[in-house]
Amino acid sequence: MSTHLHQHSSFKQYFLNLFHAIYTTVKGMYITFSYVWGVKVVSIEYPEVREVLPARARMRLFNDAENCISCTQCAMACPVDCIYIASEKMPEGAEIKKTTSGSPIRLLLTQFTIDTALCCYCGLCTTVCPTECLTHSHDYEFAQYTIDAMKYDYLAPDVRAWRDRIVKA
């Protein structure tokens, strides 16, 4: 590059600097201008066009309550303590169901709530889950008006219904 910064300014130097400024600016403008034609648009027009997320993308958590064995490992692994689990002994004589992976469900899950507003999406809870019922789904549009609405009770019927539209198995 022929551009240099000159400490001692003289009459000649002044015009030389001016020339370099214009020359390099024109060069930069040329680079910018070359993007006007022939370069395809890189941005996505979001609400109309949606990006396909990678398979591992970590979005809203979802717990498949049918498969949960109330082991509370996820709650222990959570660094921000946003998972609330409560369970009690199975009532006498109730048949012991099994999860899809074959482990018996010995405890009755009475509460499984995740405060999504607290969640830091680190994914540590999903890695410790023995039955793989707690997963990150691909839902990312879940803004709410109140912070309380971010608490999801995964035993509630409306939240359970998410299961049908979960992308990731």
Next chain:
Amino acid sequence: MQSRWDIGEPEKPTINEETEQLKSELLTLNMGPQHPATHGVLRIEIKTDSEIVAHAIPHLGYLHRCMEKHCENLDYRGVIPFFDRLDYLASMSQEHTYVMAVEKMLGTEVPRRAELIRIIVLEFQRIASHLMAFGTYALDLGAFSPFLYAFQDREEILRFFEELSGARLLYNYIWVGGVWNDLTDDQVEKMKSFLDRFEENTKTYHELVSMNQIFIQRTANVGVMSLQDCFDYGATGPVLRGAGYKWDLRKQAPYSLYSEFDFDVQVGVGEIGQVGDCWNRFIVRMREVGESIKILRQAFDKLEPGSIMGKVPKIIKLPKGEIYMKTECPRGELGVHLVSEDGGKTPYRLKVKSPCFTHTSMLPRVAPGQMIADFVATVGSIDIVLGEVDR
């Protein structure tokens, strides 16, 4: 009505007396915490004498999250997401430093493939971070389009990270003993083709910004941090290398597998401006991107199939002791001082030494005598991230 001028001739004051009567004081100007040029929530109290900065006092703490104390109540795996949030533009480097400290205490052997994948993500992170520095620095100085070019390439890198770890910024990818997910051949091919494209793009960036005469006039000989200042304050990373000192932990105290790689340490040589000024700091970053490309190409060649996770107990308990681990992050040396109790599941104390904090403390040193516009250029050139300064 009689005006006061009618009462005789007023005595003409001498120039000295007149200047004594005029009161002059420094004007206090608050730059930030919502100023776009302060890169986050840094408030700098500037005392100005007309347009010349007389003092600049950085006020920290707007992003303080009590992270060090919080880590004392977390198990060793749970700390990693908190390290992501220190320097949110270079999360991989941050978590790597912490993980290395824990691994050294545990005595864990990390498989070779895991180390290579780590180096790949670390160098990609360095490129992404330097691209951000390049884009926002040009933005500070009034050029908008370099920012968009930088983000276009950074976006692709973030896409790789999302495919690899599942998150774009806060990865939790580097785990104690290895890495979370394996790198597929498909992804390697994509990364390789990206590097070829990106190498061409860096040449454009040099033409667009680095060698632009207006950019040179704004940055050369501005905000000079002399080598002695850098030593006095403990500056590291591109700030120290911009001042002409060859110091890179990847070369001087190799960790991970860096000793196997062939790359140069870029220092500012002052071909434009003088050593230690904004332009030299900037160009060190831009040239480091090229070195990262070199390292990445070698890492792809070295990659061979194997395990990605070493043997780590299910619940990590460290022996009593302490360790200080430092690595070369994009912004400088990040140090982690970890003190553990005997058989404790949580750290007893975790101290983070952040490079950005050191560099922020250099601002009062370089600011006096600068124009305000030059001060903005200086703040931009040290490339601070406030998440790391305040912790």
